[in-house]
Amino acid sequence: xxxxxxxxxxxxxxxxxxxxxxxxxxLLDAAGETGLTFRVLTERLETGPGAIxxxxxxxxxxxxxxxxxxxxxxxxxxxEGTPREEIHAVALGLSAAIDRHPWLAAQLxxxxxxxPGGPVTPRILEAxxxxxxxxxxxxxxxFTATSVLMHxxxxxxxxxxxxxxxxxxxxxxxxxxxxxxxxxxxxxxxxYSFTRAxxxxxxxxxxxxxxxxxxxxxxxxxxxxxxxxxx
Amino acid sequence: xxxxxxxxxxxxxxxxxxxxxxxxxxLLDAAGETGLTFRVLTERLETGPGAIxxxxxxxxxxxxxxxxxxxxxxxxxxxEGTPREEIHAVALGLSAAIDRHPWLAAQLxxxxxxxPGGPVTPRILEAxxxxxxxxxxxxxxxFTATSVLMHxxxxxxxxxxxxxxxxxxxxxxxxxxxxxxxxxxxxxxxxYSFTRAxxxxxxxxxxxxxxxxxxxxxxxxxxxxxxxxxx
DNA sequence: ACCTGAACACCGTTCAAGT
DNA sequence: ACCTGAACACCGTTCAAGT
Numbered sequence: 232x233x234x235x236x237x238x239x240x241x242x243x244x245x246x247x248x249x250x251x252x253x254x255x256x257x258l259l260d261a262a263g264e265t266g267l268t269f270r271v272l273t274e275r276l277e278t279g280p281g282a283i284x285x286x287x288x289x290x291x292x293x294x295x296x297x298x299x300x301x302x303x304x305x306x307x308x309x310x311e312g313t314p315r316e317e318i319h320a321v322a323l324g325l326s327a328a329i330d331r332h333p334w335l336a337a338q339l340x341x342x343x344x345x346x347p348g349g350p351v352t353p354r355i356l357e358a359x360x361x362x363x364x365x366x367x368x369x370x371x372x373x374f375t376a377t378s379v380l381m382h383x384x385x386x387x388x389x390x391x392x393x394x395x396x397x398x399x400x401x402x403x404x405x406x407x408x409x410x411x412x413x414x415x416x417x418x419x420x421x422x423y424s425f426t427r428a429x430x431x432x433x434x435x436x437x438x439x440x441x442x443x444x445x446x447x448x449x450x451x452x453x454x455x456x457x458x459x460x461x462x
Numbered sequence: 463x464x465x466x467x468x469x470x471x472x473x474x475x476x477x478x479x480x481x482x483x484x485x486x487x488x489l490l491d492a493a494g495e496t497g498l499t500f501r502v503l504t505e506r507l508e509t510g511p512g513a514i515x516x517x518x519x520x521x522x523x524x525x526x527x528x529x530x531x532x533x534x535x536x537x538x539x540x541x542e543g544t545p546r547e548e549i550h551a552v553a554l555g556l557s558a559a560i561d562r563h564p565w566l567a568a569q570l571x572x573x574x575x576x577x578p579g580g581p582v583t584p585r586i587l588e589a590x591x592x593x594x595x596x597x598x599x600x601x602x603x604x605f606t607a608t609s610v611l612m613h614x615x616x617x618x619x620x621x622x623x624x625x626x627x628x629x630x631x632x633x634x635x636x637x638x639x640x641x642x643x644x645x646x647x648x649x650x651x652x653x654y655s656f657t658r659a660x661x662x663x664x665x666x667x668x669x670x671x672x673x674x675x676x677x678x679x680x681x682x683x684x685x686x687x688x689x690x691x692x693x
Numbered sequence: 694a695c696c697t698g699a700a701c702a703c704c705g706t707t708c709a710a711g712t
Numbered sequence: 713a714c715c716t717g718a719a720c721a722c723c724g725t726t727c728a729a730g731t
Contacts, residue, residue: 245714246714246715268703268704268705269704269705269706270703270704270705278715278716279715279716279717279718280705280706280707280716280717281706281707281708281714281715281716281717282714282715282716284705284706284707285713285714285715286714289705289706290705290706336575337571337572337575337576340568340571340572340575340617340620341568341571341572343617343620343621344567344568344571344617344620344621344623344624345568345624346624347621347624347625347642348641348642348645353646353649353654353657356656356657356660357653357654357655357656357657360656360657360660361655361656363656364656364659370659371663372675373656373659373660373663374660374663374664374667374672375672375675375676375679376679377656377660378614378618378672378676379610379614379618379676379679379680381617382613382614382616382617382618382621383609383610383613383614383617385613385617386571386574386575386612386613386614386616386617387609387610387613389571389574389575390574390575390578390613392575393575393576393577393578394578410579411578411579414579415584418584422588423584423588424588424592425587425588425591425592425594425595425604425608426584426587426588426591428595428601428604429587429591429604429605429608432602432604432605433605436605441605441606441609444603444606445606445609445610448606448607448610448680448683448684448687449610449679449680449683450683451682451683451684451686451687452679452680452681452682452683452684452686453679453682453683454686455682455683455685455686456679456682476695477695477696499722499723499724500723500724500725501722501723501724509696509697510696510697510698510699511697511698511724511725511726512695512696512697512698512725512726512727513695513696513697515724515725515726516694516695516696517695520724520725521724521725694731695730695731696729696730696731697728697729697730697731698727698728698729698730699726699727699728699729700725700726700727700728701724701725701726701727702723702724702725702726703722703723703724703725704721704722704723704724705720705721705722705723706719706720706721706722707718707719707720707721708717708718708719708720709716709717709718709719710715710716710717710718711714711715711716711717712713712714712715712716
């Protein structure tokens with residue numbers, strides 16, 4: 232929206248990787264993934280493409296850096312409480328970041344499933360894994376439990392954000408979800424009996440409540456498999 | 463590899479949406495996402511771009527169609543057994559498809575989190591949801607349980623495929639995983655105590671076993687929350 | 694109804710040249 | 713060491729024109 236606001240940049244300031252990543256995040260926020268272009272970035276930072284390439288290897292590295300910066304900020308807060316509360320807090324924090332930066336979900340999923348060696352996987356693993364460890368899960372199962380949480384949290388948060396994205400106002404959102412539910416209800420009754428049955432819940436469900444219910448389902452599994460824990 | 467094999471196409475055959483999607487899948491398989499180009503597609507099908515645009519709205523629709531075609535094929539088999547066995551079978555089927563078509567994971571995650579109205583979501587929802595229903599879960603929790611399974615299965619399968627992709631031979635793969643584990647082991651001991659502890663499991667873990675363990679964790683949660691069921 | 698293919702607007706990236 | 717900016721190779725998409 233406020234695309235032109237603050238266009239008068241601190242142009243005297245030296246170019247740096249930090250400033251470039253910051254500008255990239257702003258462009259992504261304002262216009263989505265297609266909005267980040269070296270031409271636009273070049274205008275915004277009042278330089279030429281060569282200057283940007285001096286600080287950043289290529290566009291994919293720039294996207295990775297933008298993703299990492301936003302995730303790091305989202306996970307920065309110290310949280311306290313029971314392990315379950317902490318996991319909820321991390322999940323809601325990531326979900327909120329995805330809401331604020333609609334391009335984030337796709338980048339996050341792509342990065343996790345394409346370059347698992349990057350810095351973003353350990354960040355999220357650590358944030359969710361600490362409370363999992365505090366739950367009393369035996370060490371050999373830490374990875375499994377945390378992986379399930381991580382994939383669910385990112386997948387579900389991304390989907391919720393996408394639903395919210397298509398139609399900003401709550402009224403349109405209801406209409407949008409009703410549209411999907413309606414299409415599902417028209418599927419072949421035999422081939423899609425489950426999806427049809429679930430279409431109603433799709434329309435009425437409360438995002439936040441559903442989201443946390445999924446987490447609690449995983450935690451219930453943890454509690455059932457490792458009853459010695461403090462879940 | 464066999465990029466040039468079978469280049470002599472049935473050129474007399476009429477162009478159709480089906481043939482275009484088929485060719486797109488072949489190009490994606492051979493050269494990844496960057497390998498699918500309207501120029502290359504045009505050569506392969508011996509036409510001009512206009513001809514393709516007559517059958518397909520744009521590239522994003524073409525990618526969606528290719529994704530849906532591959533997923534439909536992967537889920538085609540009728541499966542029988544206990545609900546748990548069925549869920550394992552669907553998950554392994556999707557995982558195998560992602561292995562055969564390395565571009566699939568990213569497309570799937572993008573499509574689920576960007577255009578939830580598409581045909582691919584109901585397909586996967588149905589395949590996983592039917593056995594969930596058979597588990598005896600109360601209807602109001604079908605959606606939650608199936609969502610958790612879906613996001614985990616796609617996320618984990620995508621990550622496994624990515625790990626396998628980087629280094630085809632098993633020996634290189636071990637090296638690759640050891641590389642990630644090694645980098646994790648070098649992270650700050652305080653800030654990343656969990657990730658460091660888990661780095662070892664990362665190196666040694668068996669993909670398939672870990673993958674199914676995650677599913678069983680979710681099913682344990684289902685069994686714990688809805689003890690009346692037949693899990 | 695279906696296809697041709699030149700043309701358009703745009704993209705990421707490079708690199709010789711400057712300071 | 714850091715930046716300039718023209719140039720390169722390539723991309724998705726359009727559209728008047730053909731059959």
